[in-house]
Amino acid sequence: MSENSKAGRFKVVIDKAACCGYGICAEICPDIYKLDAGGMVYVEEPIVPQGLEEKAREGAEACPQSALAIEPI
Numbered sequence: 246m247s248e249n250s251k252a253g254r255f256k257v258v259i260d261k262a263a264c265c266g267y268g269i270c271a272e273i274c275p276d277i278y279k280l281d282a283g284g285m286v287y288v289e290e291p292i293v294p295q296g297l298e299e300k301a302r303e304g305a306e307a308c309p310q311s312a313l314a315i316e317p318i
């Protein structure tokens with residue numbers, strides 16, 4: 246049985262303790278990943294806008310610290 250009725254609904258989960266501020270995520274997907282004054286990642290809105298799922302995942306996968314995850318809501 247498919248649970249994909251909410252296809253495209255994902256959220257960003259951040260492990261702040263793991264983030265080392267490389268900024269790669271923000272470079273790949275600046276619409277989602279922002280860097281604070283200390284260079285650490287944050288998101289204004291954890292729910293990934295439709296159409297940005299692929300970029301969000303790319304950014305998460307590129308994180309050398311594995312600090313980012315994209316999870317279904």
Ligand code: SF4
Binds near residue numbers: 263269285312
């Ligand atoms: S790529 Fe990873 S370590 Fe770098 S800023 Fe983003 S979350 Fe932090």
